[in-house]
Amino acid sequence: MKKHIVLLPGDGIGKEVIQSAKDVLEAVAAEFDHSFTFETQDIGGCAIDLHGIPLPESTVTACKQADAVLLGAVGGPEWDRLPSHLRPEKGLLGIRKALNLFANLRPVKAFPNLLHASPLKEAVVSGSDLLIVRELIGGLYFGTPSERSVDGQSVVDTLTYTKKEIEQIVDKAFQSAQLRKGHLTSVDKANVLESSKLWRETVEEKQAQYPDVTVEHMLVDAAAMKLVTNPKSFDVIVTENMFGDILSDEASVLTGSLGMLPSASLNQAGVGLYEPVHGSAPDIAGKGIANPLAMILSTALMLRHSFQLEKEARLIETAVQAVLDDGYHTADLQIENGHQVGTEQMTEMIVELI
Amino acid sequence: MKKHIVLLPGDGIGKEVIQSAKDVLEAVAAEFDHSFTFETQDIGGCAIDLHGIPLPESTVTACKQADAVLLGAVGGPEWDRLPSHLRPEKGLLGIRKALNLFANLRPVKAFPNLLHASPLKEAVVSGSDLLIVRELIGGLYFGTPSERSVDGQSVVDTLTYTKKEIEQIVDKAFQSAQLRKGHLTSVDKANVLESSKLWRETVEEKQAQYPDVTVEHMLVDAAAMKLVTNPKSFDVIVTENMFGDILSDEASVLTGSLGMLPSASLNQAGVGLYEPVHGSAPDIAGKGIANPLAMILSTALMLRHSFQLEKEARLIETAVQAVLDDGYHTADLQIENGHQVGTEQMTEMIVELI
Numbered sequence: 022m023k024k025h026i027v028l029l030p031g032d033g034i035g036k037e038v039i040q041s042a043k044d045v046l047e048a049v050a051a052e053f054d055h056s057f058t059f060e061t062q063d064i065g066g067c068a069i070d071l072h073g074i075p076l077p078e079s080t081v082t083a084c085k086q087a088d089a090v091l092l093g094a095v096g097g098p099e100w101d102r103l104p105s106h107l108r109p110e111k112g113l114l115g116i117r118k119a120l121n122l123f124a125n126l127r128p129v130k131a132f133p134n135l136l137h138a139s140p141l142k143e144a145v146v147s148g149s150d151l152l153i154v155r156e157l158i159g160g161l162y163f164g165t166p167s168e169r170s171v172d173g174q175s176v177v178d179t180l181t182y183t184k185k186e187i188e189q190i191v192d193k194a195f196q197s198a199q200l201r202k203g204h205l206t207s208v209d210k211a212n213v214l215e216s217s218k219l220w221r222e223t224v225e226e227k228q229a230q231y232p233d234v235t236v237e238h239m240l241v242d243a244a245a246m247k248l249v250t251n252p253k254s255f256d257v258i259v260t261e262n263m264f265g266d267i268l269s270d271e272a273s274v275l276t277g278s279l280g281m282l283p284s285a286s287l288n289q290a291g292v293g294l295y296e297p298v299h300g301s302a303p304d305i306a307g308k309g310i311a312n313p314l315a316m317i318l319s320t321a322l323m324l325r326h327s328f329q330l331e332k333e334a335r336l337i338e339t340a341v342q343a344v345l346d347d348g349y350h351t352a353d354l355q356i357e358n359g360h361q362v363g364t365e366q367m368t369e370m371i372v373e374l375i
Numbered sequence: 376m377k378k379h380i381v382l383l384p385g386d387g388i389g390k391e392v393i394q395s396a397k398d399v400l401e402a403v404a405a406e407f408d409h410s411f412t413f414e415t416q417d418i419g420g421c422a423i424d425l426h427g428i429p430l431p432e433s434t435v436t437a438c439k440q441a442d443a444v445l446l447g448a449v450g451g452p453e454w455d456r457l458p459s460h461l462r463p464e465k466g467l468l469g470i471r472k473a474l475n476l477f478a479n480l481r482p483v484k485a486f487p488n489l490l491h492a493s494p495l496k497e498a499v500v501s502g503s504d505l506l507i508v509r510e511l512i513g514g515l516y517f518g519t520p521s522e523r524s525v526d527g528q529s530v531v532d533t534l535t536y537t538k539k540e541i542e543q544i545v546d547k548a549f550q551s552a553q554l555r556k557g558h559l560t561s562v563d564k565a566n567v568l569e570s571s572k573l574w575r576e577t578v579e580e581k582q583a584q585y586p587d588v589t590v591e592h593m594l595v596d597a598a599a600m601k602l603v604t605n606p607k608s609f610d611v612i613v614t615e616n617m618f619g620d621i622l623s624d625e626a627s628v629l630t631g632s633l634g635m636l637p638s639a640s641l642n643q644a645g646v647g648l649y650e651p652v653h654g655s656a657p658d659i660a661g662k663g664i665a666n667p668l669a670m671i672l673s674t675a676l677m678l679r680h681s682f683q684l685e686k687e688a689r690l691i692e693t694a695v696q697a698v699l700d701d702g703y704h705t706a707d708l709q710i711e712n713g714h715q716v717g718t719e720q721m722t723e724m725i726v727e728l729i
């Protein structure tokens with residue numbers, strides 16, 4: 022299989038972990054006789070420094086022509102005081118919109134030997150294995166008007182969805198549930214928002230097409246509670262953009278291994294952008310100690326969702342589990358009687374196993 | 376002191392716990408030589424049954440004339456299939472708006488002998504003592520347009536704030552922080568929402584008036600994480616309506632004692648509506664086993680915030696702590712070597728202590 026991949030290292034530890042992703046993919050290519058070509062482009066703070074804007078046209082063009090995109094992380098204190106249209110995050114929002122990445126998939130799975138670092142009691146969190154499917158290019162993030170009144174005394178943001186947009190993300194969620202335990206929790210605020218009522222109706226209509234999936238509706242406030250009290254009770258959660266932002270970050274800390282969580286953002290054509298859930302961690306950037314595993318697991322999602330290379334994806338996931346089982350970990354994690362290693366050494370161990 | 380209090384029992388266990396509140400307030404009146412008069416009005420499901428709507432005009436009028444309002448809880452499965460303008464929750468939203476209750480205060484405090492029921496590790500949660508100040512009558516909850524397009528193919532909700540509305544809630548939060556540990560966390564999504572940028576600016580302007588309060592800005596997704604990983608790090612959190620709904624419910628489960636949490640909703644005149652955070656619990660309604668302590672603690676908030684009766688408020692809070700320390704608890708809680716009691720017996724014990 023021949024594939025062209027755009028690498029967007031971004032800022033901070035993004036640069037370090039993207040190198041790990043490339044090393045691992047080259048090992049996969051050698052092992053399975055694929056040909057992966059790579060091209061690096063700028064996004065975020067480094068793009069502001071080089072081009073004056075967080076998302077240069079050249080980056081958008083390259084990503085549109087690629088088979089998949091890998092992103093490290095964006096942002097850092099250097100760029101925090103810029104006017105908002107020039108902030109690194111705008112690059113992220115821009116690329117999501119430009120590539121039509123309507124579906125953000127965030128799996129959260131408890132790694133048994135990392136659970137001691139969870140803020141939750143082990144009995145509450147162990148065995149958790151959930152997937153959040155977040156709508157990524159609609160709602161409050163992109164609705165207009167989004168502006169201050171001329172006199173500066175009031176402000177408005179707009180939450181809009183079309184029925185088509187809701188159908189599209191709900192279909193993705195049902196299909197994801199079919200590949201997992203067959204349970205879908207649709208999260209909304211239907212007792213307050215009109216958009217949530219349309220969301221709920223659409224889920225109910227779609228349900229007929231997926232008789233093998235059980236559906237439950239949950240209010241967003243109740244979901245925020247239940248993620249903490251009973252994370253095991255979830256399989257797939259589907260929700261709109263802003264609720265998804267909040268709930269997926271809440272979910273990301275449950276298992277005590279934020280540095281291990283990958284994500285996938287997909288469009289209808291199957292082109293996707295894959296990135297770790299963690300940020301650019303400016304405080305440890307350049308030290309060679311960043312945890313590359315979330316980035317490496319993101320490449321597994323890429324192989325699975327964009328290239329349909331399930332066997333290759335599994336191999337990476339198994340390698341990560343094996344390295345952890347052997348007690349190897351980076352500085353952000355602790356394993357009893359384990360061995361702490363740096364970014365490169367961790368990457369080499371994964372490459373070895375492939 | 377002479378005060379007139381409207382009781383809104385509402386639905387489910389609301390009726391039972393409101394009786395406990397009244398008993399406790401009568402004991403306080405007797406002890407301190409106050410005169411509290413009471414009047415009961417309908418809201419929620421029971422109002423739908425009796426008047427055809429969740430918030431009859433007579434209820435609004437009575438509440439407007441009262442010195443304070445106590446609410447049990449609204450809602451239940453009987454009314455779940457009604458069209459949305461006739462749902463019990465609309466009564467709650469309506470009374471908030473009618474009384475101009477812009478500030479919702481939700482304290483969350485860890486009770487040491489209930490911590491074993493927390494989903495969090497004891498080391499993470501013990502010592503937590505935070506207050507969420509939620510804006511309650513603006514934002515997505517009340518913005519217009521909030522409607523479906525004529526062809527039903529799209530939908531819009533509107534998030535609006537005036538600078539005045541933001542100033543008002545931010546002032547309340549600063550003042551609350553002054554009475555506590557002097558630390559304020561303002562939660563927004565300023566990297567995406569225009570409304571959040573105005574929010575952040577307003578907090579920064581107000582800061583000059585409260586030099587004794589330290590301020591920190593936090594994005595809502597980061598706050599959703601930190602509430603789980605480090606709840607102790609918060610003192611006062613201030614945020615807009617929808618974020619406040621989600622974060623305050625998330626916070627309510629941290630300490631393992633949802634049945635213990637009171638809330639206050641205040642207007643500029645100091646008239647307030649006080650209610651437990653828990654719902655109407657239809658499954659246990661009428662059984663005499665509901666936990667009245669959140670409702671009783673809500674009366675303490677009423678004495679403090681609407682009547683400036685700090686001593687009386689403290690007495691109630693001390694009585695609740697004493698009863699728990701003696702190992703008494705209702706069926707929703709467990710205390711090692713404790714004694715389980717019903718709603719009435721629990722109430723009598725508090726009354727005794729007063």
Ligand SMILES: CC(C)[C@H](C(=O)O)[C@@H](O)C(=O)O
Binds near residue numbers: 110
């Ligand atoms: C950086 C920010 C705009 C972004 C979002 O809110 O979508 C981030 O929080 C995320 O979840 O990817």
Ligand SMILES: CC(C)[C@H](C(=O)O)[C@@H](O)C(=O)O
Binds near residue numbers: 213242
């Ligand atoms: C019942 C509902 C409308 C209400 C809200 O969202 O405000 C409730 O969740 C609350 O927090 O009091």
